Amino acid sequence: MTNIVVVGFGAMGTKTIEELNKKETVHVKAVIDTNPMYKGKFTNDYIKDNKQIPIYNSLEDIEWKDVELAIVTSASFLIQIEPLLVELANKEVNILTIAEEMSYPEATNKEIADKLNKLALNKNITILGTGINPGFILDLFIIVLSNTCLNINEIKATRVNDLSEFGTTVLRSQGVGLSVKEFEEDVRSKKVVGHVGFAQSIHLIAKAFKWELIRLKEEKEPIITNEKVTVQGEIIDKGNVIGCNHKAVAHFKNNKVITFEHPQQVCANNYPETKDEVEIQGVPNIKVKIEPEIPGGIGTVAMIINMIPLIIESQAGLINILDLPRLPSIFNE
Amino acid sequence: MTNIVVVGFGAMGTKTIEELNKKETVHVKAVIDTNPMYKGKFTNDYIKDNKQIPIYNSLEDIEWKDVELAIVTSASFLIQIEPLLVELANKEVNILTIAEEMSYPEATNKEIADKLNKLALNKNITILGTGINPGFILDLFIIVLSNTCLNINEIKATRVNDLSEFGTTVLRSQGVGLSVKEFEEDVRSKKVVGHVGFAQSIHLIAKAFKWELIRLKEEKEPIITNEKVTVQGEIIDKGNVIGCNHKAVAHFKNNKVITFEHPQQVCANNYPETKDEVEIQGVPNIKVKIEPEIPGGIGTVAMIINMIPLIIESQAGLINILDLPRLPSIFNE
Structure with a gap:
């Protein structure tokens, strides 16, 4: 016990x-x-x-x-x-x-x-x-898949998840309900945090592959609704924000690149299904899709x-x- | 060195x-x-x-x-x-x-x-x-995925690969070119071997999950072409064999089941694309598709x-x- x-x-x-x-x-x-x-x-x-x-x-x-x-x-x-x-x-x-x-x-x-x-x-x-992320999808999962590769030139991965079920704290941290201008201000003041963990996942991969990181750049973009949607009882107008698309691009000394994209959004109406997708470009190329995403x-x-x-x-x-x-x-x- | x-x-x-x-x-x-x-x-x-x-x-x-x-x-x-x-x-x-x-x-x-x-x-x-199989797709890959599960009731996995590029030894071992009757005889005499490794993958999973295996049943079925196909210069008539669909079903003491299917076939004309597919039924359900399959x-x-x-x-x-x-x-x- x-x-x-x-x-x-x-x-x-x-x-x-x-x-x-x-x-x-x-x-x-x-x-x-x-x-x-x-x-x-x-x-x-x-x-x-x-x-x-x-x-x-x-x-x-x-x-x-x-x-x-x-x-x-x-x-x-x-x-x-x-x-x-x-x-x-x-x-x-x-x-x-x-x-x-x-x-x-x-x-x-x-x-x-x-x-x-x-x-x-x-x-x-x-x-x-x-x-799950960091800790699995964008690091351990990719590292385990890499066992089947002779060579890797580039890694692209996307995790799309749905915020509909989350409470106001999480929704707020992704900018849901804001105008685009408010979103941009809140990214600057770090009220909108996007995904926490890109640096961790990228350094874990770098460690596993013995790649030397030379640059890591992150970017947060608003995901804008083109129709009125209701989230947790709150109405979000067309043109406002229903999520945050957080991206990271890492460059390594030997010209390898990792590109991660993690749109966290309210998957209402016409918005995409959730998924985890990993693409390794190398020998061989590997394309994996987990649909829906492994839930956080x-x-x-x-x-x-x-x-x-x-x-x-x-x-x-x-x-x-x-x-x-x-x-x-x-x-x- | x-x-x-x-x-x-x-x-x-x-x-x-x-x-x-x-x-x-x-x-x-x-x-x-x-x-x-x-x-x-x-x-x-x-x-x-x-x-x-x-x-x-x-x-x-x-x-x-x-x-x-x-x-x-x-x-x-x-x-x-x-x-x-x-x-x-x-x-x-x-x-x-x-x-x-x-x-x-x-x-x-x-x-x-x-x-x-x-x-x-x-x-x-x-x-x-x-x-790659055994050793990755039907064992290690599933075991790593299972880290994200609270509970697992059943596992289904399919690996579809293409024999077109293989030489006569491999084609022969899967029954390519035989009539259905010859295929069945050759399964009995073990000239058609299907996939070697189901037992290994299943025991590796059983070990990782601490599941107690009570029954493992394997079955080899001919994959029959419904049109004339040419493989490595040899013509195979409609109704004859272009591959072997080898299946394994394992039962465990706690009512868990593993079902593996591994059709190895000549992917000519109307036959399916190659892929690796894993489905875990549990909490959560996980559905993964690797397309094309990780090449053997x-x-x-x-x-x-x-x-x-x-x-x-x-x-x-x-x-x-x-x-x-x-x-x-x-x-x-």
Whole structure:
């Protein structure tokens, strides 16, 4: 039995707890969320589940001695999450997080990555960032496909997903409902974030292929509706924004190029179906289509669950998805 | 510099040598093929290449001391290849082979697998079977995709490839040109072999998912042409065979099912395009299409080349594709 603490009681944290509660080999001991409204409450006050797990506001409310793993679902950016990771590492528990920048933190901030690695080695724990993207579609999946190639000249990949089901926080982060002018301002002020993780995926591929990155350029374009659409009860007029098409182009020393495109949009009316598409130009050429796209929510929770036994058995340190064995782990049920 | 000996100077051996000769980090020291016509000859007597590599009829003609790896491309079945593998292991070189049954030899003959494992440990070498199928499409690829699933109920996969470019040996092994009656007789007498490797792929998945196999059934059906087609200069009449549709259905204790279908056929006239298709029914459902299929010839050579550094660095023993890290290895060129 693996004792687990889940940090963050948002959408992903909740779904992760629900799935963990179905397993006989793991036990969610406690949940941590800093929101004061949860103080003294239990998970089954909020989710349909017959396991009553206490929710605490602080790490200090828990006895960590018998906890083997903390699953952190609370933030995207390295700089936001670093203090929490340090605090958890000092409790000497393994850490699995879906913070996008933690899938390959060296890509964003080598200093923080080195610090976390040193701390993890020192405390004899493992720290891993995982998720569907970054963590799978635009990195691991491409790297695994590349095993069948003699040579690769260029990689193009597109992930199209649908924001219709998401809440206002996510819609806002992609600029849904804004005018084009507002969108452009919000890209500049970083209220519209697009996809977090291109740098991580590209550096993971560069590491796997031993390619030397010389330039990485990102661009965010508004996706504009040509008809009135209704999203979560809100009407968006023709000419306004229903999503963000985030692109990244990476150049490598040996003239290789990676082009990623990730339109996140409300797939209403005439807008395209969701999909994941990967095209490798090389020997041989490979064209893969996954339709619909591997869903971000379920996919991320699956990546968390499948990595649990692997991270617990892994060597100490800050690791990434390429350091783990190929085996998934839950399917003995 | 890794010194390599290639065993088998057929289509795959030749293509492998051509690719290895382009690399600066490996050196093909010698080739072995038992065909007496090659005695005293060099590779560049047969292939356009400016590297002159001697071809020998016997393992005993080579000084093995500085050889790190033998690449064996000479047979499909465990029972055919076992004596050669034992002989090579006794030379204390790592062995990489594309013999289909060697991708997971435990699936066919646990006794031989145990013997090879013991010998490999004893000689401190690594033995690995690799290839595109088995070795990638119907096993590794599915296993990697499964990382994004919370649950899997059923797996269906189809690989459709085109025999048009193959020589008479391959065409014969799939029954091309036979009448339906002859095809059925040749399936019984095992002259028509269909695909070699369903058992290996299925056991690799079972291992990865910890599923307990209770039944594996295979079936070979003739693919019949409804018009006259010409294959390698030979005319095949309407009603005769242009390929073999080999199917496998595996049942597992927990009611999971795997259904594989691998029609190998001459894709003339109205016959389907080639493709690889994987469908996972579970949470979430995943539908992947690779079109055209990842080509068997180039793909197999790429798997060999990408695995070379990994097998040399691997722990000793008889290993399989799941034991290796996720990194490919050639792309620093």
